[in-house]
Amino acid sequence: MAVYTDVAADELAEFLGAYDIGELLSYKGIAEGVENSNFLLHTTAGYFILTLFEKRVAKSELPFFLGLMTHLASRGIICPEPLRNKSGDALSSLSGRPAVIINFLEGIWPRKPNAAHCAGVGEALAKMHLAGRDFAMTRANALSVSGWRPLFEQAASRADEVQHGLRDFLRAELDYLEAGIWPNDLPQGVIHADLFPDNVFFLGEKVSGLIDFTFACNDMLAYDVAICLNAWCFESDNSFNITKARAFLGAYGRVRALSEAEQNALPLLARGSALRFLLTRLVDFLNVPEGALVRPKDPLEYVRKLRFQQSVAGIRDYGVETPGLPA
Structure with a gap:
């Protein structure tokens, strides 16, 4: 995860209006990783992750990734599930980038794996x-x-x-x-x-x-x-x-x-x-x-x-x- 594309608060709030996840309270960029722009969202409904897909990821391939996560989750694999907006779409657009909101998973990644x-x-x-x-x-x-x-x-x-x-x-x-x-x-x-x-x-x-x-x-x-x-x-x-x-x-x-x-x-x-x-x-x-x-x-x-x-x-x-x- 990383942040290459910044998102203005008013733009994000308008974007979230297309979802049933409450009103935006706060958000912050996630600096780890190297591929896409990621933000932790805090709304009145809880916590979520917003991902903006950057240029290395082809938009035509996004249905594969989103479909795979949905499939794996349905088979009992604990992984992010894409949220659908009020129009029924998992994939949207924000700041000129393909964007998706996924559920927030509890836990931390191990800095020193044993x-x-x-x-x-x-x-x-x-x-x-x-x-x-x-x-x-x-x-x-x-x-x-x-x-x-x-x-x-x-x-x-x-x-x-x-x-x-x-x-x-x-x-x-x-x-x-x-x-x-x-x-x-x-x-x-x-x-x-x-x-x-x-x-x-x-x-x-x-x-x-x-x-x-x-x-x-x-x-x-x-x-x-x-x-x-x-x-x-x-x-x-x-x-x-x-x-x-x-x-x-x-x-x-x-x-x-x-x-x-x-x-x-x-x-x-x-x-x-x-x-x-x-x-x-x-x-x-x-x-x-x-x-x-x-x-x-x-x-x-x-x-x-x-x-x-x-x-x-x-x-x-x-x-x-x-x-x-x-x-």
């Missing part, structure tokens, strides 16, 4: 994958392998400003992953594709909600697992925590067992995941809009994670033999 948090997100991710099996809409993953070279080209000329030798490091890894080794025969489905700690709310150590589905798409389910492995199972010094990985993979596998092929592919998928987030973070880091209320995330975090994943020989290096099987 093994219990990792187990919770593993279980929640597997349940989400199962709940999405009968979702009829589809969306291709624009940030899979074919989308990485254009990102590299956007950042290549300035990459070494961030770290000496980064350009050549990225080019070598990209060449490797583009060389026909990326799997295409693993189980597919709807994936979140961005389930970082700041997109999972907890009450204590219990998951209370999954948020921010603006990268959701159809891809390999195990790729979503790999994204979470990188996002949740490293320490603040970027050392890999086997205990967290064992908790995460075990909890996931008890709900949806990883096939042998998925287990074998996981290290490669984790390399790809690390490169994808390294590239998007690098592009964002080098192109923060002037005046934007946004904190770009450190791309070098994913340099260190990618170097670790390059050293992984198999799933045993993540501390597990067969994820999900009872001990």
Whole structure:
């Protein structure tokens, strides 16, 4: 979440008149994240989240995201549900941007995830994958392998400003992953594709909600697992925590067992995941809009994670033999 587009109070109050959520009492921008403009609304009916979708998100794809959240919520997944206005529309327009209001979820995201948090997100991710099996809409993953070279080209000329030798490091890894080794025969489905700690709310150590589905798409389910492995199972010094990985993979596998092929592919998928987030973070880091209320995330975090994943020989290096099987 972030704020790129400001909204005037009178404009927002008029906008809210199309909804049955009471009168506006206060609102404030939410500065976390990097994608869209988000505001916490306080009305006489309670709290809500307003999202203005910025240019990276195509308006034509918004029905997929909104439909997915509605579908998952109907299957028991705790996630934001889009509110419909008095005309019955979930998608509106505000300040020249597509806009949606969603319900407010209780909880906070863990700044220092522990093994219990990792187990919770593993279980929640597997349940989400199962709940999405009968979702009829589809969306291709624009940030899979074919989308990485254009990102590299956007950042290549300035990459070494961030770290000496980064350009050549990225080019070598990209060449490797583009060389026909990326799997295409693993189980597919709807994936979140961005389930970082700041997109999972907890009450204590219990998951209370999954948020921010603006990268959701159809891809390999195990790729979503790999994204979470990188996002949740490293320490603040970027050392890999086997205990967290064992908790995460075990909890996931008890709900949806990883096939042998998925287990074998996981290290490669984790390399790809690390490169994808390294590239998007690098592009964002080098192109923060002037005046934007946004904190770009450190791309070098994913340099260190990618170097670790390059050293992984198999799933045993993540501390597990067969994820999900009872001990």
